Amino acid sequence: MTLTVGRSSPPKIAPARGRRRTAGDPVVAWLFLLPALLGFTVFYLAPTIRGFWISFTDWNLLSEPRFVGLDNYRDMLADDKFWNALRITAEYVVINIGSQTVLALAIAVLMDRLTRSVLVRAAIVIPWLVPNVTVAIVTLFMLDHNVGFVNHILDVLGFEPQSFYGDSDQAIATIALVNTWRNMGYTALLFFAGMQMIPRNLYEAAAVDGAGEWTMFRRVTLPLLRPVTVLVLVVSIIGSFQIFDTVAVTTKGGPADATRVIYYYIYQKAFNEFHMGYAAAMAATLFVILIALTATQMRLLRASSSDLR
Amino acid sequence: MMRKPIALLALAVAIAACGTSAETPEAAEKVTLTYSLWDPNQLPAYQECADAFTATSGIQVKITQQGWEDYWNGITTSLVSGTAPDVITNHVAYYPELAANNQLLDIQPFVDRDKVDLTRYTGDLASLWVRDGKRYGLPQDWDTIALVYNVKDVEDAKIDPATLKDLTWNPADGGTFGELIKKLTVDANGKRGDEAGFDKTKVATYGWGLEQGGGVVGQTQWSWMPLSMGFQYLDKNPFGTDYKLDDPRLAEAITWWQDQMKAGYVLPREEAGRLGLEPMMQTNKAALVPDGSWRIGTWAGSTEQKFAFAPLPRGPQGRKTIINGLAPSITAGTKHPDQAWEWVKFIGSPACQDLVAKRAVVFPAITTAAAAAAESHRAKGVDVSAFTDIAADPASLSYYPITGSANEINTEAQAVIDQIQELKVVPADALKELDTRVADILK
Structure with a gap:
């Protein structure tokens, strides 16, 4: 890492008043890290470890937990609702991440090549500033079969009214696309920021060589944007797997289990059906799946190396 | 990831720590x-x-x-x-x-x-x-179930409201209740459900409303039909251990219900929306719906439509309502x-x-x-x-089925009821499969 930095960044200028690294540095560093570390330990690490412990018990919230070994995990593998939840979550992630990434890239390119107006940039993140629950409630009304505005438009255009959230074939796609709408502006902003690091002269050189916008996008923008793309994908996929609020507000897992995503299933098991141990086992499994997924992505997309040298 | 459940958990633990503060001595006073x-x-x-x-x-x-x-x-x-x-x-x-x-x-x-x-x-x-x-x-x-109907719709159909007190129902031809919901269904051209040329794809007012949910009991949705055929939810109530969801009478009743949906007399699931019974009845998308006594105030106090109540239809084994309290x-x-x-x-x-x-x-x-x-x-x-009246007659009362794991059973059952309402499954098969799943939960 340090080697490549040496090549790609301007030569280091020695600090004016050279303060050598002293033995005290790590101590100071740890002092600065302490508050964050404390929060991490108390609010993340300890509960996570406790969560893993709960997954080996039959805790039902109300009575004392009893150690049951791997029973929860065994039940989970045999539970077709669990597999259904994973499948639906995957479906959601594919639709959501797929549409969101493509649209965000398109918006970012448009912003980069056409306008750099701060106003446009601000406007584009507005949906992201609206709380998820609000978006869910607003769309619940807008997409309603009887009183919804969207169906009114469809009607004017001569289409059949759709029930969106109420139809088991459409519900998960509806939820995914609603969240795409909410998140794409923010994702576009991340891509846009990444694009600012690409040297302008590369585009000039490409233009001199006779490349059109599409070729420039494919040959210059995309490859040089890769580290940013990896970051965006990793963060948004993890976020996407955590889909919960829209489901909880609009469909509650229905109709006919069509939107019972894994997070909602975990919540139901833990707090509606009092199987905290079982819910913890599923949460632990999801944790492992996400770590594996992230590692694979980082590897496949060579996240830590850049083509920009 | 674990964050959300775990954070809630941490919160619960934190609250537990604070919750044990000592009572002051004068509290006894x-x-x-x-x-x-x-x-x-x-x-x-x-x-x-x-x-x-x-x-x-x-x-x-x-x-x-x-x-x-x-x-x-x-x-x-x-x-x-x-x-x-x-x-x-x-x-x-x-x-x-x-x-x-x-x-x-x-x-x-x-x-x-x-x-x-x-x-x-x-x-x-x-x-x-x-x-x-x-x-x-x-x-x-306590609460019981009765029919809620739109007074004007019934008058428009030239039905004497007094006849609604003696409706009959059976799963073969639907009895006079079946006739009633046909008559109350009106399509966009003003044709009624029992008239020639009725277009079930363009219904303006459905004879029978549809409330989503209800789980394994279907308290307001469908319970009165199988119960009036002698169906019982459990081997014993309260605290039965065997849900009788494979009872052929239940399948027969639910099949008849689904047939009415197919025929266009019941508000389709897709149109029911997630906003509940009220908008559906207030906008006159449906003329009649069975509902619980806890919502009497909603219907009696309505200013947009005039609603009135009628007893549940009498089935092969008499009139039956769920009573709960x-x-x-x-x-x-x-x-x-x-x-x-x-x-x-x-x-x-x-x-x-x-x-x-x-x-x-x-x-x-x-x-x-x-x-x-x-x-x-x-x-x-x-x-x-x-x-x-129905609450005063012990023979008409069926107590709300009481078991453990009620939430889990309801979740399982709701998925099946949803599929039945979406016309995606054959009730008899789906209910039989549900019976095994529920038996597994109660095991």
């Missing part, structure tokens, strides 16, 4: 009980009871209200953290789980000591709250069990239930108070005999 309920419509009535109770006993009662959706999560987490209300309004779908986990106080010793008269309550309501000789509540109210339960962690019992006893007494009757929001459990409530309705010009 002036006790304040907390009492929780979910129905905002009932809050004023029980506030009145609480005031009357404080006036006689000197015990303060603080009432907390949370909507049904949040109520049970709130109760559960507060039980875990030791901050639960002293007395909670309880539902039969939830109390078995709470009782099994020793979260509720057995009030049988108090009932014996104070010689509470249990015969004054409607039907067998009192015995719903007994498990293994322990009693977990005194009945406070709520009760106050004392949480096991209460620091004032004696005072909490006094409050529970007061809720279950004529002193409180007569006050509730005057408000006419629910039917109090005590028979005389229920009659007073019906009278309050009549004074307002609302005829609720469709709900009260």
